Amino acid sequence: MIKTDICDLLGIEYPIIQGGMAHLATAELAAAVSNAGGLGIIGGGAPEPEWVREQIRLTKQKTDKPFGANIVLIAAKAEEIIKVILEEKVAVVTTGASNPGPYIPRFKEAGIRVMPVVASVSLARRLQRAGVDAFVAEGMESGGETGQTTTMALVPQVVDAVQLPVVAAGGFADGRGLAAALALGAQGIQMGTRFVCSEECIAHPNYKKAIVDASDRSTVLSGQSTGYPLRALENKFTREFMDKESAGIPIEELFQLGVGKMRQGMINGDIEGGTLLAGQICGMINEIKPVKTIIEEIVREAEAIITRLNNSTKGG
Numbered sequence: 017m018i019k020t021d022i023c024d025l026l027g028i029e030y031p032i033i034q035g036g037m038a039h040l041a042t043a044e045l046a047a048a049v050s051n052a053g054g055l056g057i058i059g060g061g062a063p064e065p066e067w068v069r070e071q072i073r074l075t076k077q078k079t080d081k082p083f084g085a086n087i088v089l090i091a092a093k094a095e096e097i098i099k100v101i102l103e104e105k106v107a108v109v110t111t112g113a114s115n116p117g118p119y120i121p122r123f124k125e126a127g128i129r130v131m132p133v134v135a136s137v138s139l140a141r142r143l144q145r146a147g148v149d150a151f152v153a154e155g156m157e158s159g160g161e162t163g164q165t166t167t168m169a170l171v172p173q174v175v176d177a178v179q180l181p182v183v184a185a186g187g188f189a190d191g192r193g194l195a196a197a198l199a200l201g202a203q204g205i206q207m208g209t210r211f212v213c214s215e216e217c218i219a220h221p222n223y224k225k226a227i228v229d230a231s232d233r234s235t236v237l238s239g240q241s242t243g244y245p246l247r248a249l250e251n252k253f254t255r256e257f258m259d260k261e262s263a264g265i266p267i268e269e270l271f272q273l274g275v276g277k278m279r280q281g282m283i284n285g286d287i288e289g290g291t292l293l294a295g296q297i298c299g300m301i302n303e304i305k306p307v308k309t310i311i312e313e314i315v316r317e318a319e320a321i322i323t324r325l326n327n328s329t330k331g332g
Contacts (some may be wrong), residue, residue, distance in 0.1 A: 018031060018198070018315055018318055018319055019031075020097060020181070020198070020203040020204055021071035021181045021203050022204045023203075024121070025129065025149060025150060026055050027081075027082045027107065028050075028054060028081070029054075030052075030204075030315050032049075032061050032194070032206075032311055032314065033054060033055045033057065033159075033206040034046065034055065034057045035086075035158075035207060035208030035211070036057045036061060037059055037217075038278055038282075038293065040211075040212060041057050041058055041059030041086065042058070042059070042071055042218055043058065043071045043072075044074040044079075045214065045218070046075050046079075046156040047074075047075050048307035048308070049307055049311070050075075050081035052310075052312070053311060054311055054322040056075065056083040057083065057084045057108075058071045058083065058084070058085040058086065058106070059085075059253055060074060060086050060088070060091075060097045060100075060101065060312050061087075063089055063193075065093055065096040065097050065099070067102050068097050068101070069104060072100070072101070072104045072106055078265070082108065082129075083107060083108070084107055084108030084109060084110055084129075085106045085108075085109055085110075086106050086109075086111070086112065087101070087116075088111075089113050089116060098119060099324055102122060102128070104127050105127065105128065106128060108128065108131055110132065110133075110152060111132045111159065112133040113161060114145070115139070115142070116130065116132050116140070116143070116146075116148070116313055117143065117146040118178065119235070121147075129149045130147075131148065131151065131183070133151070134152070134154070135155075135162070135164070135165065135170065136163065136170075137173050137174055137177045140174045140177055140178050141178065144179070144180055149180065150181040150182065150183065150203075151174060151180060151181070152184075152185050153167075153174040153175075153183070153184055154167070154170075154186045155168070155171070155187060155204070156178070156237070156247075157169050157246050157297065158185055158208065158259060158295045159235070159248065159293040159294045159295035159298075161244055162245055163219045163246050164260075167185070168228055171184045171200045171202050175200065175201035175202065176201070181203040181204075182201065183202060183203060184197035184205050184206070185206035185208075187285040187297050188205040188206070188297065189207065189209065189210040190317060190322060191313065191316065191317020191318035191319075192317065192318075192321060193205060193297075193314075193323040195322055195325075197229035198318075198322075209294050209296070209301065210301060212227055212304065213228060213303070214305060214307045215305065216306065219282055219283070220283055222286075223281060223285060226249055226292055227249070228301060228302060230249060231306055232296070234250060234294070234299065235249055235250065235295065236249075237292050238261065239261065239270065241261055241267070242270055242271065246274075246291070247292070247293070247294065247296070248291050248293050248294060249287075249292040249293075249298070249307075251289075251290075252288040253277060253281075253288065253291060255292060257270070257273055257274070260273065278293065
């Protein structure tokens, strides 16, 4: 069995973390991931704080395993969501889009593990000094907001720079990816796009089908001029957005163009007019499966690869 330091730290069976997927990281998905041996995450990116509370309490009804919550720190109601998470005492908090340093003492006092998503070595070093418990090092292959460095380059540099467990994110969907992440020095993987195509995810069937039908070059990276680049499946909306971005319209107008587009695409199923977040790994996802099956297949494949590699190197 693959068991790493992150498993011991978070109290989970397998080193597989669910991403804090916007609009999709609900109690149904989080509980399914935790029940299957990974770490489920409630998405606290931009919803109402009471929705986050409701989802946390519902997850507690569906699983007795550890789970976490994600906070996008630039969200308008981030402070209120943080208050909810502190009151509900989830096991783990993952953070993104800003420096969680000012909030770390409050999380630690509540007994909550803090695992920020980082896209650079410098931020990882700074947050280690601030007292976080682990990191998610996310490469530019990931869906949604992303950095500028590939996973293959970023993960080993973060691993070398810190003395805390590192989880790799961006480009993982199968056991080969888990085995590769471990080889890079990571203690596990975080997945978002793969879990979109799970039976328990509330994503619209049109969105799931778009990922299943996608190829290796189906995603585009837009919004680079805004400072918040976003990876999604290419469609009519992304082309229009990128055309206007190239034309140099003000950043405020670009942000306004994106308002409501994630829900329009991922929940309502408008595959041309909405935003369909997806990582570059989407070309490898060919089926919609139960979460338990996804996790078990990944672990089984990774174990077989590691065994094969060990056997192939015996005796020099």
